[in-house]
Amino acid sequence: MDERISSRLSQIAATVRMPLRLMLDVGLPPLCPSCRDPVGDGAGLCAKCWSKLSPIERPFCERLGIPFTYDPGPGIYSMQAIADPPAYTRARAAVRYDEIARNMVHALKYGDRLDLAPVMARWMGRAGSDVLCEADVVVPVPLHWRRMWARRFNQSATIANLLARPLGLPVSTSVLKRIKATPQQVGLSKTERAANVQGAFRVGSADKAEIARRRVVLVDDVLTSGATADACARALLRAGARQVDVLVFARVVDSVRAPI
Numbered sequence: 043m044d045e046r047i048s049s050r051l052s053q054i055a056a057t058v059r060m061p062l063r064l065m066l067d068v069g070l071p072p073l074c075p076s077c078r079d080p081v082g083d084g085a086g087l088c089a090k091c092w093s094k095l096s097p098i099e100r101p102f103c104e105r106l107g108i109p110f111t112y113d114p115g116p117g118i119y120s121m122q123a124i125a126d127p128p129a130y131t132r133a134r135a136a137v138r139y140d141e142i143a144r145n146m147v148h149a150l151k152y153g154d155r156l157d158l159a160p161v162m163a164r165w166m167g168r169a170g171s172d173v174l175c176e177a178d179v180v181v182p183v184p185l186h187w188r189r190m191w192a193r194r195f196n197q198s199a200t201i202a203n204l205l206a207r208p209l210g211l212p213v214s215t216s217v218l219k220r221i222k223a224t225p226q227q228v229g230l231s232k233t234e235r236a237a238n239v240q241g242a243f244r245v246g247s248a249d250k251a252e253i254a255r256r257r258v259v260l261v262d263d264v265l266t267s268g269a270t271a272d273a274c275a276r277a278l279l280r281a282g283a284r285q286v287d288v289l290v291f292a293r294v295v296d297s298v299r300a301p302i
Contacts, residue, residue: 072157075149076142086161087146096138098169098293106268107133108295128268129275130260130286132173135293136165139264143292147263151197159197162263162291163204170205170259170289177287178256180206180213183274184243186223201291202261211259217249217281218274235269243274245281254282265293 074081074088081088087095101113105123137143146162149155167174182198190196199215206213222242245253258278265271265288275286 072155075153075155075158076145086158087142091142094140094142096140096143097165098135098138098295105132107135107265107293128272129279130271130288133265133268133271133288133290133293134166134170134173135265135290136162136169137292139266139292139294147197147292150200151193151263156200159200160204163201166201166261166289166291167205167208170287173259173287173289174205174209174211176257177209177211177259178284179253180211180259180261181218181253181274181278182213182215183260183262183270184215184218184220186220188223198262201263205261205289214249214252217245217252218277219244219246235267236272239270239273243277245277250281253278255284257285258283258287260286260288262288262290263292265290267294 072081072086073079074091075086076091076094077088079088079090098107098109101110101118102108103110103120103123104117105119105127108120108122110118110120146158150158150162180202182196182202184198185193185196196215199213202213202215205211220242221244224239224242260271260274260278262271268288271288271290275288278286
């Protein structure tokens with residue numbers, strides 16, 4: 043299936059499903075995706091679960107966005123960023139990937155909870171304000187067409203559009219293509235994740251002009267090992283992008299990384 047057709051189908055599906063979800067909410071108010079209590083104010087999460095989310099704020103590694111336990115000063119990189127620098131320039135995340143964040147992501151991806159996307163996009167907009175203000179174009183991490191067909195929409199593309207619209211930034215949902223149907227990354231080691239996505243992404247020759255010499259913000263829902271984001275960034279840079287930054291809703295923080 044052509045990626046442009048797949049992307050267009052995703053947009054149509056999201057457009058149709060949103061009003062249907064709102065109609066259902068009139069009679070059946072949405073439930074908190076974490077604790078299943080009713081949410082009456084449309085905030086996505088109940089107040090109790092909102093209070094348990096762990097936002098990622100400075101001080102953090104300027105390259106990887108991993109939080110520090112103390113403030114070492116501006117512009118400091120973690121030892122991990124220096125020892126194993128990614129292809130992308132900066133990564134930013136709104137919250138730590140904990141149980142509540144996982145429930146939100148899964149509810150959006152698999153539970154048709156499109157009402158969560160605007161909430162997640164607002165948090166991401168605040169967390170990534172420094173990369174968004176310098177961006178020329180926003181690119182979501184693509185799905186392979188088979189997975190798009192099964193899931194019916196790309197949650198990263200939905201969030202990307204919500205992020206870019208108030209800033210007047212263009213969103214390119216077709217420039218970056220997933221050309222290999224990779225297995226799920228869940229349960230794989232960092233090395234296995236990197237091998238799994240090797241050669242999985244490509245920018246076609248006809249699409250290179252869309253990102254040539256432009257600063258790209260790559261949008262996804264979760265950053266785990268960074269293997270997918272790194273593979274996407276390499277494909278975009280090979281195609282002529284000037285710079286690639288990464289913006290996600292949640293990122294895995296295995297342990298506190300010391301600055302250097």
